[in-house]
Amino acid sequence: MRNEMPANDTPTSPGTPLETFPNPNRARDYTIRITVPEFTCLCPRTGQPDFATLRIEYVPDLLCVELKSLKLYFWSFRNRGVFHEAVTNSMLDELAGLLAPRFLRLTAEFNVRGGIYTTVVAEHRQQGWSGPETVALP
Numbered sequence: 001m002r003n004e005m006p007a008n009d010t011p012t013s014p015g016t017p018l019e020t021f022p023n024p025n026r027a028r029d030y031t032i033r034i035t036v037p038e039f040t041c042l043c044p045r046t047g048q049p050d051f052a053t054l055r056i057e058y059v060p061d062l063l064c065v066e067l068k069s070l071k072l073y074f075w076s077f078r079n080r081g082v083f084h085e086a087v088t089n090s091m092l093d094e095l096a097g098l099l100a101p102r103f104l105r106l107t108a109e110f111n112v113r114g115g116i117y118t119t120v121v122a123e124h125r126q127q128g129w130s131g132p133e134t135v136a137l138p
Contacts, residue, residue: 001033008135016076018098019069023060028100029132032064033057039074039108044081051111056095058104065099084110088120096124
């Protein structure tokens with residue numbers, strides 16, 4: 001008896017198309033936080049891998065991002081040579097363009113390279129939107 005894995009639609013290579021679904025509660029400002037601890041891209045100068053933790057925080061408007069497609073989107077950067085500042089801003093632009101969120105912040109915390117840690121923070125704010133007041137609880 002052979003032990004075979006059943007056929008399925010598990011991807012074997014990275015993909016980039018991001019997918020969305022309707023925001024289930026448009027009437028409320030709420031925050032979605034996503035942490036990606038295993039982001040990789042390549043240094044455009046040396047070709048060596050750069051590793052980062054990505055932190056996405058967004059307040060959706062009409063749409064939310066589907067997480068499997070987001071994972072595959074991030075995977076597509078694995079073999080791209082790109083500067084930290086460029087990749088962070090590029091991802092923010094693509095996510096903001098797709099989702100048109102009320103607010104989106106992308107923080108990319110790159111691991112040490114040559115004794116230097118790099119953190120890049122980029123934000124998008126929908127025109128006319130102002131965030132809710134911070135509540136300080138005792």
